[in-house]
Amino acid sequence: MKQPEVVTEARKLPAFFRRDLLTALSYRTAFVLDWGNLLVQLFLFSLIGRLVDPATLEGTGSSSYIEFTAVGIALAGFMQLAMGRATASVREEQLMGTLESVLLTPTRPITFTLGSVTYDLIYIPIRTVIFLTIASVIFDLGFTAAGIAGVMVILFSFIPFVWGLGMVAAGLTLTIRKASVIGGLVGLGLTLGSNTYFPIEVLPAWLQPIARANPLTVSLDAARLVLTGEGWGPVWSAVQPILPLAVVALALGVVVLHLSLARERSKGTLGQY
Amino acid sequence: MTTTAAITIEGVSRSFGSKLALDDVDVTVFPGEIHALLGPNGAGKTTLIRVIVGSVKPTKGSVAVMGVPWSDLSKPSSRTLFGLVAASDRSAYHRLSGLENLMFFGRLYGLSKREARRRALEVLAQVGLEDAANVRTGVYSHGMQKRLTMARAMLMEPPVLLVDEATHDLDPAGARRVREMLRRAADQGAAILWATQRVDEIRDTADSVTVLDRGRVKFTGTVDLLARSFDRHRYRLELATPVDPDSFNGSSLASRLEPLAHSDGYLLTLPDGVSLGQAIIALSQDGLDVTACRLERSDVEDAFLELTTEVDR
Numbered sequence: 001m002k003q004p005e006v007v008t009e010a011r012k013l014p015a016f017f018r019r020d021l022l023t024a025l026s027y028r029t030a031f032v033l034d035w036g037n038l039l040v041q042l043f044l045f046s047l048i049g050r051l052v053d054p055a056t057l058e059g060t061g062s063s064s065y066i067e068f069t070a071v072g073i074a075l076a077g078f079m080q081l082a083m084g085r086a087t088a089s090v091r092e093e094q095l096m097g098t099l100e101s102v103l104l105t106p107t108r109p110i111t112f113t114l115g116s117v118t119y120d121l122i123y124i125p126i127r128t129v130i131f132l133t134i135a136s137v138i139f140d141l142g143f144t145a146a147g148i149a150g151v152m153v154i155l156f157s158f159i160p161f162v163w164g165l166g167m168v169a170a171g172l173t174l175t176i177r178k179a180s181v182i183g184g185l186v187g188l189g190l191t192l193g194s195n196t197y198f199p200i201e202v203l204p205a206w207l208q209p210i211a212r213a214n215p216l217t218v219s220l221d222a223a224r225l226v227l228t229g230e231g232w233g234p235v236w237s238a239v240q241p242i243l244p245l246a247v248v249a250l251a252l253g254v255v256v257l258h259l260s261l262a263r264e265r266s267k268g269t270l271g272q273y
Numbered sequence: 274m275t276t277t278a279a280i281t282i283e284g285v286s287r288s289f290g291s292k293l294a295l296d297d298v299d300v301t302v303f304p305g306e307i308h309a310l311l312g313p314n315g316a317g318k319t320t321l322i323r324v325i326v327g328s329v330k331p332t333k334g335s336v337a338v339m340g341v342p343w344s345d346l347s348k349p350s351s352r353t354l355f356g357l358v359a360a361s362d363r364s365a366y367h368r369l370s371g372l373e374n375l376m377f378f379g380r381l382y383g384l385s386k387r388e389a390r391r392r393a394l395e396v397l398a399q400v401g402l403e404d405a406a407n408v409r410t411g412v413y414s415h416g417m418q419k420r421l422t423m424a425r426a427m428l429m430e431p432p433v434l435l436v437d438e439a440t441h442d443l444d445p446a447g448a449r450r451v452r453e454m455l456r457r458a459a460d461q462g463a464a465i466l467w468a469t470q471r472v473d474e475i476r477d478t479a480d481s482v483t484v485l486d487r488g489r490v491k492f493t494g495t496v497d498l499l500a501r502s503f504d505r506h507r508y509r510l511e512l513a514t515p516v517d518p519d520s521f522n523g524s525s526l527a528s529r530l531e532p533l534a535h536s537d538g539y540l541l542t543l544p545d546g547v548s549l550g551q552a553i554i555a556l557s558q559d560g561l562d563v564t565a566c567r568l569e570r571s572d573v574e575d576a577f578l579e580l581t582t583e584v585d586r
Contacts, residue, residue, distance in 0.1 A: 008383055015380030015389075019366065019373070026368040026409075097364040101425070104326055104357055105381035106349030265347065266330050267289075 009111040016115030017122065024119065038073070038127075042135055045069040045197075060199055061224035063142055070135040071224050072196035074128045078155060079162050079216060080187040081124050082117060086166025087183035089116035090173045109257050113167050121163075125155050132227070143227040150226035150235045154219050157239040157246070161215050164249025171256035174264055190216050215242050277340075279304050279433050279464030280325065285334030286488075287320055294320045296488040297334070302464045302481075304432065307455055309479035309496070310468040313581050317488040318468035319360060322435050325466070326357055338433055353382065356426030360438040360468075364422055367411030371402055371421050374410055375428060382429050396424040400454060416447035423454055434458055436467045440474065452478045472577045476500075484580045491580040499577075506543040507569040508552075509533070513562035526555040540569060 024031060049065030062068035090113075093099035102112060129148055136143040169183035176182075193207060194200075194216040200208050211217055222238030280302040287295040295317045302308040310318045323329040325336060327347035336343040338354050345351055365374050372393050379389030397406050400420040405413065410421060419439060426434055436455065440448035452474060459465050459480075467479065475482055476496050484492040484499070492499055510530070515537065521527040526547075530539040543552055553563050 011383075012381055014386075015377050019369065019377050022373060023366065023368045096366065097359070097361045098366060100328060100359070101357070101364045101378070102381065104328075104352060105378060106352040106383065107381045108349065265328060 005108075009108055012107060012111055013115050013118050017118045020116075020119030024123075038077070038131055039134075041073055042066070042070065042131075042138070045073070046139060057199060060195070060221075061228045061230065063228075064139075066135070066139050067141045067143075067228075068199075068224065069197055070132060070139070070141060071227060072220060074131050074135075075155070075158075075220055075223060076191045076194070076196040076216060077131075078124045078128050079158070079190065080184075082120055082159070082162045083166045083169060083183050083187045085117050085120045086113060086163065087169040087173045089113075090170040094173075103261075109261055110167075110254060113170050113253075113257060114163065116170075117163060117166060121159055125152060128155065142229075144229045147227035147229060150232060151223045153235050154223050154226070154238055157242050158215065158219050160246035161242060161249045164246060164251070164253040167250070167253025168256045171253070171258075171260035174257075174260040190214060193217075195220050213241075215245050218242060277304070278302065278337075279306075279339055280308075280466055281335075281337045282321070282325070283335045285321070285324060285331045285336060287317075287324060287329060287332050294488050295324070295331070298485070298488070298490055299493070300466070300483050300490075302433075302466050304462050304464045305459055306480045307459045307465045307467055307478060309475040309482040310466055310485060311470070311472065311475060311482050311577060312468075312485035313470055315487070316470075316485040316581070318470075318485055319437055320488075321485070322357070322437050322466065322468055325435060326355060327351075353429050354431055355433040355435055356429065356431040358419075358422050358426045358434065358436040358439050360441070365410045365413075365418060365425075368409060370407045371397060371410055371413070371417075371424075372406040374421065375425060378425055379428055392428060393424075396427050399427065399457075400424045401450070416443050416450070419443060419447070419451060420454075423451065427458060432463060434463050434465045436465060438468055438470070440469065440471060448474065484577060486581040508541050508543070508549060509567050509569045510539045510541055510556075510563055511537065511565040512539065513564050516561060521559060525559055526552055527559040527561055538565075 046066045049069070052065040054064055057063070057065065057068050060068055062071070090099065093102060093116075103109070107115075129152070132143060132148070132151070135141060165186060166183070169186065172182055191197075193203070193211045194214045195211070196216065200211045200217065203211055218238050218241055222234040225234040226232070278301045280300065282298060282300040285295055285298045286293065298317070298321060300308070300310070300321070310321065312318050320329060324331050324343070325338060325346075327343065331343065336346070338346060338351070341351050341354060346354075365371075366377070369377070372390070375393035375396065376386070376389045379392055380386065382389075384392060394403070394406065397403050400423050402417060402420055402424065405417060410418060413421065423439070426436075434455070439451050439455075443451065448471075455465055455467060456478060467475075469475065479496055481494060482492070482496050482499055483490055516527065516530070518528050518530040518532070518539075526541075526544075529544075530541055532539055541552065543549065547555075549566070553566070556563055
């Protein structure tokens, strides 16, 4: 019996995961450097934290700057990595010459973009949890083990939003080639216009309303509260505003990707880099 | 050979801006046939292949693969109709082994993991890469990478193989191996469109040929017909005594002798309307004693150059 197409396409995702896992394992140095970078950031912010009066963090759920910023590094890192990978994977496939070969298989473009980030969408949440655990142990942060589950729920509700933006960036990369910088800029903008490294109140007054609506801010607020034992209430209040934004981002991503592919086919430049 | 064409291209044109890359091109390839698409750089060979696989939209004309029109060729359901051997080596994941590369693509074609592995091992053996199955493709030689590309194209046993410059930068042994693989695939019923600029290799490999130059079809037919169409009646002569053709009057037939570079012989191209007998008598009257004479077969290369350099001549 013929399987529904969605099942056929979903069955291809493990192949992408395996491909990227094997590739990641073949780059052991990069793997070590990534963790080194995370720990250096943590150390850097612990030093900055000595200059910050904990009173300025009142209402954020964090009792110290390192506690505040450790969550920021984890979630913003997740978003930036996932978005960066969506564009980088398309660009890498263009440069390696595999893009056209993959698109010549009976694989939907949407499967290709999801497949390209499947490994990261699985690895990065695990990396986030490990990172938060290490930070908690080293700096004796007040995170609760039960809060980790809440953070995972927030992360998974955040994934479609990030994936949608990633597809937009991937579509632009197909067309503009070196557009990965656009994905990086969007990620940087979302990070700076949020409470990743400092409370929103520090931002200029005109930027604060925008920053409050930023899904990253919403996620971070909830994650900080849930990690310090506030229960599941913050999780649900974060998921509700993120989901509609995720739907919009996904729809936009699908449209941009299909338009980009149609344009490249029409121009005959799909395989060019 | 059956009468139903595997690839039908009729009146296809494609322009990029003001440049006409393909101009009213017709090509038909049947199952079991190796059809060479012969042309110099920039002739439009790769563009035509990219049109067939659905990556480039034709400006006009029609394309069908196994009866499926171009508009449906980019649909996932049509993707198993053809395998593409791209000109570039850069089409494998260099951090993965040959086996893992093929398994990945097999999964994208909808095979289960077990089936993808079985099929990958089969095609790796077919192209002689079974011993390198678990070696990273990044360390494959040029020829091995090309064979891996062939293996990927044959992974799903497609009825149509599109081969773009598969041998142009391989050593003679590697090129021969690729040609043998193409022949085997054709013998098993695949229709093969083989874009190449290596004139020398089509004689013994291709069944038919289309010569493409600046996007236009200059010839379509069998390789033998291509060679015979441009037979310029050339003969290889040996003379009792060496002569200098330049010492003869320009109207004399002896002035048309071309000394051969690596032998003592001469090449004579007969003018229109002059028979070999008349030529030998004329040479004898000029004091030349012809000791041996044989037909110098017109080469496919001559025909190709005749067809593709007419503007330059």
